[in-house]
Amino acid sequence: MEPKSNDGSSNIRVRLLEEDSIQQSVYGPTSFARTCFNGLNALSGVGILSVPYALASGGWLSLIFLFIIAISTYYTGLLIQRCMDIDPTIRSYPDIGERAFGFFGRMLVSTTMNVELYMVVTGFLILEGDNLQNLFGDIEVQIFGLTIGGKQSFVILITLIILPTVWLNNMRILSYISASGVMASIVLLGSILWAAVFDGIGFQPNETQFLNWKGMPTAISLYAFCYCAHPVFPTLYTSMINPKKFSKVMFVCFLLCTISYASMAIVGYLMFGPNVLSQITLNLPTNKLSTKVAIYTTLVNPIAKYSLMIKPVANTIENQLPIHYNKRVYNLLIRTTLVLSTVIVALAIPFFGYLMSLVGAFLSITASIVLPCLCFLKISGIYYTVGFEQVVIVGIVILGIAIMIVGTYTSVLEIISHL
Template identity: 30%
Template sequence: MGGRIFEAIGKLSKYLESSVSNCLSHHKNQVVSESVHGANSAIKQLSTCHVCVEQSQVCKCSSDELLLKGVNEGADNHDRGNNPQANSSFTHAVINMVGMLIGLGQLSMPYGLQNGGWTSSFFLVGLGMTCAYAAHVLGKILDKNPKSRSFTDIGQHAFGSKGRVLATTFIYTEIFMALVSYTISLHDNIITIFSGTHLNLHWAKLSTSQVLTVIAVFVALPSLWLRDLSTISFLSFGGILMSLIIFTSVACTAIFGGVKANHKIPALQLQNIPAISGLYIFSYAGHIVFPDLYKAMKDPSKFTKVIIVSFSLVTLLYIVLAFLGAKLFGSQVNPQITLSMPPHLIVTKIALWATVLTPMTKYALEFVPFAIQLEHNILPNSMSSKTKMIIRASVGSVLLLIILALALSVPYFEHVLGLTGSLVSVGICVILPCVFYVKICWSQISKLILILNLCIISLGCCLGVFGTISSSKALIETLKKAHSA
């Protein structure tokens, strides 16, 4: 998420050769046969082994290797320095990690700052540091045990099959809720683009905005039937590009849009912190694919440095965007900054279209991991490739229609996104990495590090509980008001 990533099932045919530390020595004979791999930005690399998918065969290359294989390609021809390969790996890893983090969450940054107060920016920085530490912990686990190649592998090493199920549950719950949020964003922005249009279908009891959303989703629906993963990979670049366009558009509004940035931002609104914590946490969710990024690096020892640089850049972008939006629009700022921008400006129209197109690029990307799991582990091998394609695309279409129905029934972006962050994302990017690390390396870490991780776990649990309660209450109250009206 920003954008918010997931994992395709495949056979691990080989493991990286390196020594296993004492803290994981009892795992050294364990062979994990299946892993869940994938993420929003990383799916583009699946095209390197698309033949495996289309022919229902087990890939000879591991999912981890193909997931971010492109991170290091072409390195020697472009970089300078004492170690061109290492430098290239670092640079491309930073670009990929930043791309994994920036997404839907950036739209709500100004809203979060305005409602939490300008001091909540320190809270945002603190969450960024916490999530960065959790990513560092994942790297430490992978460094100690090369057999762990994914987020779910780490879960299995920590708690066996229960750990794998737990990690997988969080992964697919987040993908579902994130797509609902994306569709709500599509719904909110498309009516602004086509303001003045009237397409009410009284027999279907759908408003103009709902009809336009249905049309947009049906336009995107054929992307679920794509068989060429290299074509789908193009969509991932589109999603990243859209995020950059949105940020640039807000900056141009502040500089050239004629809007005075003179609104006051309250110092602190403590009662709103639990609700906006979910928005902030969702904006840092990307940990599911960090193990893949680690494995793709030519010099994994620089993984922590990549984390520091990437999270610093993303946090800086969020803070700049948050203060820009809050100063420009004050208390009137919308949960999606694009809806607050002056409608007559060309940059506003560009930002709106970028926000509408972003969800349409996500559907196929998000469904690919599930499609591969369905084809390799559920459908029989005797079934023809064409039949499998029809089944997986049909299942994807049904799931997308369910997501559409939920988005139209609960079109409250900030509440759904906050609930996603508090209920699911906090587990993925704060709690689970530290829990796995403590469980696996209990006897190998110092008391100070142990206390630090336990404190982070406790903090994550508190944010998750209070954020979920706050977002749920706000969502229920909003739904009641809507029905009573």
């Protein structure tokens, strides 16, 4: 009996080692803390600059929609995790669409996701150009006999700085860049508070208003833009050592980000009232130290976020390459081309607030609210029955579609009127 027992224990050990090997090949090496940094970096970014403008557009009552969108998108983030738990072969957001609705679902999710992320990183470049121009004024650069001046030269300069981070393909390395992005958001909020309290800007509560129905669509669209990281969540999920803790990552990220968004919205609106601009840093006096800290910090955030947000777009294109191609060379070429194309779009549509409002209303609502709900209903099969969760999910979908229609219409009109 003893030899038999030894053989059995050996077989068990071999099987456990094989399962552990499979687990390591399926999931990534990223720890809980590093995934939190990546998640916070994906959620807490340039949206923090526009929330005061959003609050000024809709009035104090619009803050309710910030919390409604935060709760809804947190829940849909958990639905993405549940979809991936149901089918372990799911590795990306388009995989969820295909598992739910076949080829059409994959194309819909992939197109929405990639266009959203592409426009978000384009907004990063617009933001960088605006703030650098505000800080240093207009400059001119000569390139091959062509004169490039003003914001355009700053956009090109910041692109050259961002480009090397896009070539990275390791989530553990990106987590260190993400940590800098998270710290940048904290420093930004602190510098805005310093400007209000110690640099003489102060607060103007009498100039604020309780409700502005005309600006409510813009406010809600910008709030939705703040929570547009859902296409990145499957990448974060598969990069974790222990994906079962992903729900805790979601809770930490959404809680901290919502606190920072609400704080910045309230402080910024109290400081500048209805005169707050689409980026609050553009309101600050440039001769103050706090302003310089705020703007420099603002410049760090897009640099830290760009590579993380563009990664799923690059992966979608790279996965179409034949296996025999030299992937490293083509990956560098694809990612460089993507970055250069965002420069062109940023120079062609230089309206940060209106562009982000459009992205939030049409793309963010679709990718972060509507699609996760529909895909989960189909994959889980619970659409056959009627229960509390089904009613909640359908209610979220209806709310999302209403916001998408009204917000998109308003944003398009604003962009057209300013072209």
